[in-house]
Amino acid sequence: MTTYHVLGFTASVVGVAAVFLIARLVGGPTMADRAVALDTMNTFVVCLMILLSAYFDSVVMVDIAIVYAALSFVGTMFIARYLEGGL
Amino acid sequence: MYVFVVSFLMYVLLVWSGGTIPAVEIGIGLFVAIVAALLFRAWKPDRHWHLRGLNPIRWFWFLYYIFGPFAKGLLTANIDVAKRVITGEIRPGIVKVNPGLTNDLSKTLLADSITLTPGTLTVDIDDDGNYYVHWIYVTDENPTGEDIYGPFGLWARRLAE
Amino acid sequence: MAVLVVILFVAICLFFNLLGVVSLFRFPDVYTRLHGATKCTTFGTLFAAFAVIAHSVARYFATGEVRFLVLIIHTLVAAGALLVTNATGAHALARASHRSGIMPAQAVVDRLEERESEKGGATA
Structure with a gap:
């Protein structure tokens, strides 16, 4: 067992955990709950990208993770503005 | 000034991939950092260029x-x-x-x-x-x-x- | 040796990430869910980054290839970006949900609501 196997296994578990969040994303009673679930899912995707980039030995995927974190932050901000009614 | 230095260093840090950095990358980094600093200045015109943040x-x-x-x-x-x-x-x-x-x-x-x-x-x-x-x-x-x-x-x- | 360190970091990462998922289903309202979702997943992802860094350090000493050092730097930048954006995003979501009229469930005190009703009373 090498560190590659450990990282690959972790990535798969994080991916499955992100799938569970879809339940809250669809069934959240209010819009804010859905936004929170989406935000959590974005964090999980960044986590997944970091782990998979080590698994596949490619630095480019970490760059994509940085850009994804920034863009998901902008997306969260826009959802928040929309919920406030400022958009 | 602070925005300029931080964005330039961040660009160089992210572009480094072992060995030396080509001069054209430094040029692009300087250009991007200048644009970022000018945009920040246009956004907050009352800020002064000071070195306190460095x-x-x-x-x-x-x-x-x-x-x-x-x-x-x-x-x-x-x-x-x-x-x-x-x-x-x-x-x-x-x-x-x-x-x-x-x-x-x-x-x-x-x-x-x-x-x-x-x-x-x-x-x-x-x-x-x-x-x-x-x-x-x-x-x-x-x-x-x-x-x-x-x-x-x-x-x-x-x-x- | 490196495998044990990576397993330790990855175990902490998985524990807190799964706890973040559980907190989304267990807590009663959006604010308490934000507590669980923000803190636990940020901490978990930070430890995923640490696991990748430990892995890269081990690979660097095993192979001597410089791209593992690049991987360490980029992972650190990603973790830092996540640390800042997650906290700010949680703050924005909390404020937005309070302004859109969602009150905290089971709350014993709500000073923000008091201030908003004061302001509403003054203008009305």
Whole structure:
């Protein structure tokens, strides 16, 4: 067992955990709950990208993770503005 | 100045892939950093070009803060939240606290520190500098700043004012 | 040796990430969910980054290839970006949900609501 196997296994578990969040994303009673679930899912995707980039030995995927974190932050901000009614 | 240096260093750091950096990359980095600095200046015209943000002593204290008190707060916060998730023992409420900070940077630093430390989440900041903090286990309905964020108020004042 | 360190970091990462998922289903309202979702997943992802860094350090000393050093730097930048954006995003979501009229469930005290009703009373 090498560190590659450990990282690959972790990535798969994080991916499955992100799938569970879809339940809250669809069934959240209010819009804010859905936004929170989406935000959590974005964090999980960044986590997944970091782990998979080590698994596949490619630095480019970490760059994509940085850009994804920034863009998901902008997306969260826009959802928040929309919920406030400022958009 | 601060924006220029930080964006240039970040570009060079991200472009480095072993060995030397080609001159054309340095040129692109300089161009991008100049554009970023000019955009920042157009956005906040009242800011002056000063070197205060580049003081290495401040950066040292900032790194010390991140790896010392902040990391410790993050750890205790997570153990605390983990306990609450498992036992389900909550007593939430939104309390008001005024740390008396004036600077935008220090306010942001303190709000982020509050959000990532035990049991608290910043909800809103009004114009008078009052923080409205969601507290997951309210022990006191009119808390002092110390109850909410411990030493982080002093740190924010020291690092960013 | 490196495998044990990576397993330790990865175990902490998985524990807190799964706890973040559980907190989304267990807590009663959006604010307490934000507590769980923000803190636990940020901490978990930070430890995923640490696991990748430990892995890269071990690979660097095993192979001597410089791209593992690049991987360390980029992972640190990603973790730092996540640390800042997650806290700020949680703050924005909390404020937005309070302004859109969602009150905290089971709350013992709500000073923000008091201030908003004061302001509403003054203008009305």
